[in-house]
Amino acid sequence: MFIQSDPLLADEAFAIECQVHEFPWTRAVFDSCNSQQYWRSVLILNDSIAGYVIAQPVADELTIMNVAVATVNQGQGYAKQLLQHLFARARQAQINTMWLEVRQSNTNAIMLYQSQGFVQVGRRRDYYPAGDTREDALIFRLDL
Numbered sequence: 001m002f003i004q005s006d007p008l009l010a011d012e013a014f015a016i017e018c019q020v021h022e023f024p025w026t027r028a029v030f031d032s033c034n035s036q037q038y039w040r041s042v043l044i045l046n047d048s049i050a051g052y053v054i055a056q057p058v059a060d061e062l063t064i065m066n067v068a069v070a071t072v073n074q075g076q077g078y079a080k081q082l083l084q085h086l087f088a089r090a091r092q093a094q095i096n097t098m099w100l101e102v103r104q105s106n107t108n109a110i111m112l113y114q115s116q117g118f119v120q121v122g123r124r125r126d127y128y129p130a131g132d133t134r135e136d137a138l139i140f141r142l143d144l
């Protein structure tokens, strides 16, 4: 297992995106993260992508845009390792604060973020589409 910084995300990663998210990004949005504005960390297992994290740095802040681990690889600490890799890079880049938004129904992700020290600091009502209805976004923050 190793983690690679800033490879281009292609078909293999997008397949994970579609597999694990109930409301995946479109391919166009996913591909738009293959630019210098974003940090991409990809976890490689047996020559295949098992997960990734995408984040956007602005000044001394970093926003996590997406984290995903392939279904078959979940529950083995890989998302935690991806986040810790990101924290190390963020500290090197003098990032002071990290942010993210998550659907309030996404218990696994919320547990992951809380286990890594993120604290809920806000809520955006009806932020995400959810079928015929809408769902709140919870805003989490971590001071590095």
Ligand SMILES: CC(C)(COP(=O)(O)OP(=O)(O)OC[C@H]1O[C@@H](n2cnc3c(N)ncnc32)[C@H](O)[C@@H]1OP(=O)(O)O)[C@@H](O)C(=O)NCCC(=O)NCCS
Residues within 6 Å of the ligand: 020, 021, 065, 066, 067, 068, 069, 070, 073, 074, 075, 076, 077, 078, 079, 080, 081, 102, 106, 108, 109, 111, 112, 113, 115
């Ligand atoms: C959220 C997600 C990335 C977690 O990946 P993972 O590799 O399974 O997570 P880890 O094994 O590193 O778990 C880390 C911590 O997260 C929490 N967690 C993750 N999955 C959990 C589950 N099914 N039940 C309870 N807690 C869970 C736990 O606190 C866990 O720590 P612990 O094992 O010490 O208790 C993965 O479930 C996923 O890809 N989900 C779909 C995409 C998504 O929702 N992304 C986040 C929103 S952008």
